[in-house]
Amino acid sequence: MVQFNGRLLADDDNFLGSKNRGLRYGDSLFEALRSINGKLIFWEDHYLRLMASMRILRMEIPMEFTMEYLEEKILETISANQLEKDAARVRLTIFRNDGGLYLPETNNVSFLIETSPLSSPFYVLDDTAYEVELFKDFYINPDMLSNLKTNNKILNVVGSIFAEENGYQNCLLINNQKQIVEFLNGNIFVVKGNTIKTPPLEHGCLNGIVRKKLIEIIKKTEGWVLEESAVSPFELQKADEIFLTNSIMGIRPITKYRKKTYTSDKAKSLVGKLNAMARLT
Known part of the structure; x- marks a missing residue:
């Protein structure tokens, strides 16, 4: 129905x-x-x-x-x-x-x-193999419309087909300044040490709900630093951890980008905090 x-x-x-x-x-x-x-x-x-x-x-x-x-x-x-x-x-x-x-x-x-x-009542961290690649055929235009969850998703559709054809589980979208913006189906967070970075809305990413919640959590976590700033493709090779976020999956760790493999320590810590926040809503 x-x-x-x-x-x-x-x-x-x-x-x-x-x-x-x-x-x-x-x-x-x-x-x-x-x-x-x-x-x-x-x-x-x-x-x-x-x-x-x-x-x-x-x-x-x-x-x-x-x-x-x-x-x-x-x-x-x-x-x-x-x-x-x-x-x-x-x-x-x-x-x-x-x-x-x-x-x-x-x-x-x-x-x-x-x-x-859905199979699970709460957000569960899936740390099985999840390889991603850049999608460079088309770019996100960094403006306010890109922040909205509209039905204009042809870039995401074509990018998903590209990922399927090439054996990737997801792709990273970039804007016309060649900055990392988001995944095909969610926001991106990049971890280096205790610094966790996510692109700002001004770069064209979706104004994600779980993105917003994780920003709140990270800012309140002692010893962690949250940055909303530009993410370049070069940074992905040096990161300790990368994860995807959206309202359905919650947090999805990335395991591989090109020759680089990643841990999921911060993601494991955050998924519990996110579930705790969800129970309070």
């Missing part, structure tokens, strides 16, 4: 037409988040990011789009799919309503909620 504008529908119902602006122009946003036993993890952060993104894209925010209303609709969908006692992945998509060409006829929006089961 999915939920479309407050109505529960079967997955295969034809409720979206060919004029859908998300399909035609990528005129849409989405949030992907975890639910554990009917509790939405970091929901307030996801909600605030979504509202800010809608304003940036000049979408009309409906009066009923309160945090409580959308949470209720998400939980209804989770329950309809019998996932209220399990771990679930939730995707909330917002798209501008039909009409117009590039210039929309309306800024009113619709919403779609989808859910699927």
Whole structure:
């Protein structure tokens, strides 16, 4: 079951037409988040990011789009799919309503909620082999739109195909200044000693929720230093550790980049702190 504008529908119902602006122009946003036993993890952060993104894209925010209303609709969908006692992945998509060409006829929006089961109720560190490479065919343009979680993900799609064709588990995306920005599906953190670095939003990375939470944790951890600054491809060869972060996986250590292999000590420490923070939300 999915939920479309407050109505529960079967997955295969034809409720979206060919004029859908998300399909035609990528005129849409989405949030992907975890639910554990009917509790939405970091929901307030996801909600605030979504509202800010809608304003940036000049979408009309409906009066009923309160945090409580959308949470209720998400939980209804989770329950309809019998996932209220399990771990679930939730995707909330917002798209501008039909009409117009590039210039929309309306800024009113619709919403779609989808859910699927997850194997683990908490973030679990997977330290199996995970090799990555640079994707250099196309670049991220470092501006505010790059910080948003929009449906314009063709670069990520082509990069994922490149990774699959060449036997990599993921790829690193770079901006037009040749700076490391993020992974295909999450933010990047680079560890050297007790310094943990992540690219700043100004370089074009997604304004990730788990990125935000880890920045908070690292800043509070005695003896660790957090830097939001440029990451060059050259630095990857000298790093002790690299890991990927997103709201579904949490933290995913990288094991190999070219001839360099990495440890996962900081990642192991952080995943426990992240789970503790998630339980408090």
